[in-house]
Amino acid sequence: MNDSDQQVAAFLCDGQPAWDKIDFEVHCSRCGYNLYTLQQPRCPECGLQFAWRDVLDRSAWQSDFLFEHHWRSRPAHSWLKTFTATMRPFHFWRRISIHDRVHAGPLWFLLGSTGPIFVIMLPATALVTRLLASMGGFLLGFIDPAIGRVLGDLAVDLQRQPAAPSAKQAPVLLGTVFLVVLVALGVLASLRQTLGRCRVRTVQILRVVAYAAPASCALYSVLFVFLNSVTYTVYRLDLSYLRIPAELVNIAVPLAVPAVFLCAGLKCYLRLPRAILLAIAAVLIAGLFVFTVFAVALVVRLGR
Ligand SMILES: [Zn+2]
Incomplete structure (x- = not known):
């Protein structure tokens, strides 16, 4: 079990979020609805189905190649990788998680x-x-x-x-x-x-x-x-x-x-x-x- 698995495991109890141990805000990735204290992994506002692990794992909130997440450390490389990946749009979007942090x-x-x-x-x-x-x-x-x-x-x-x-x-x-x-x-x-x-x-x-x-x-x-x-x-x-x-x-x-x-x-x-x-x-x-x-x-x- 790696660090992020251990972190997420600490926030879960029998597959359900242990809200008393979670000290950060948890929002629906699609519509922004506050999921705090919810028990079902489904957003009541927009209907998005998700896994608790995805919304609670903060280490997984960043992609490994997107310009959006790496423009400071490797701008040219990440831009080129992002641009070439977007040329195959359906394949590209299947690689991107809706739970990533979005940087405008x-x-x-x-x-x-x-x-x-x-x-x-x-x-x-x-x-x-x-x-x-x-x-x-x-x-x-x-x-x-x-x-x-x-x-x-x-x-x-x-x-x-x-x-x-x-x-x-x-x-x-x-x-x-x-x-x-x-x-x-x-x-x-x-x-x-x-x-x-x-x-x-x-x-x-x-x-x-x-x-x-x-x-x-x-x-x-x-x-x-x-x-x-x-x-x-x-x-x-x-x-x-x-x-x-x-x-x-x-x-x-x-x-x-x-x-x-x-x-x-x-x-x-x-x-x-x-x-x-x-x-x-x-x-x-x-x-x-x-x-x-x-x-x-x-x-x-x-x-x-
Ligand atoms: Zn939602």
């Missing part, structure tokens, strides 16, 4: 990193894809000239399309990404008491959005380059029957990617019912809000 400061930092990640990833992905297409076209051209030509054309299309934001576009892009993330956070925070009959602490919602936003933005930047070049090719080759499907995919993907990442956190971590509906609602409202802001800005500009 580092989470706001992660949220803020979303825009810069997008602005850096876009041109980087375009460059790497272009190089791969050129090299692939050159090498495969020896085996099959037709495949070599297709890849060569793709490399040219990638060069022509405006995948990399210009110095003028970058701040607008950054602002847009921040706005979408903040509105999605606001929507989830305001819906948290009504959907799924679950009251959830705002900081837990922040945690889900802060881990979903940078990863979904990174994935979308890769898909953006790919979809952009496919759409460009469809128009260049004048494949009129593929134009509408290509445009529809261009609209659906930026909504679907963040919705899946959000859904993973809401479902596997916060264990909310109807998580996918909640995620879609947040992303749709955020998207519509930003679209309206752009439309109003355009009308004001044209009116001048």
Whole structure:
């Protein structure tokens, strides 16, 4: 039995918490309800089922790799580990305990990193894809000239399309990404008491959005380059029957990617019912809000 097991064992008597020996506050990890003196391992406020060991073991309140818990001792290493782990959202959230201590400061930092990640990833992905297409076209051209030509054309299309934001576009892009993330956070925070009959602490919602936003933005930047070049090719080759499907995919993907990442956190971590509906609602409202802001800005500009 290790130290933490011994500590927890001291707080338990026949599997029940010995409240007279517990001198720290014990709250529900999802909604913050005070669990002190309760006998059943189920939160009366939000219905979360838990094991007494998890809420009483203070040594288990910290993950072994998250940036949120290790940003002081190893910032770059923990950020990289956290970022790569969030690229597999369902797997990631199964590794994270709802009973961890949540630190809002580092989470706001992660949220803020979303825009810069997008602005850096876009041109980087375009460059790497272009190089791969050129090299692939050159090498495969020896085996099959037709495949070599297709890849060569793709490399040219990638060069022509405006995948990399210009110095003028970058701040607008950054602002847009921040706005979408903040509105999605606001929507989830305001819906948290009504959907799924679950009251959830705002900081837990922040945690889900802060881990979903940078990863979904990174994935979308890769898909953006790919979809952009496919759409460009469809128009260049004048494949009129593929134009509408290509445009529809261009609209659906930026909504679907963040919705899946959000859904993973809401479902596997916060264990909310109807998580996918909640995620879609947040992303749709955020998207519509930003679209309206752009439309109003355009009308004001044209009116001048
Ligand atoms: Zn609760």
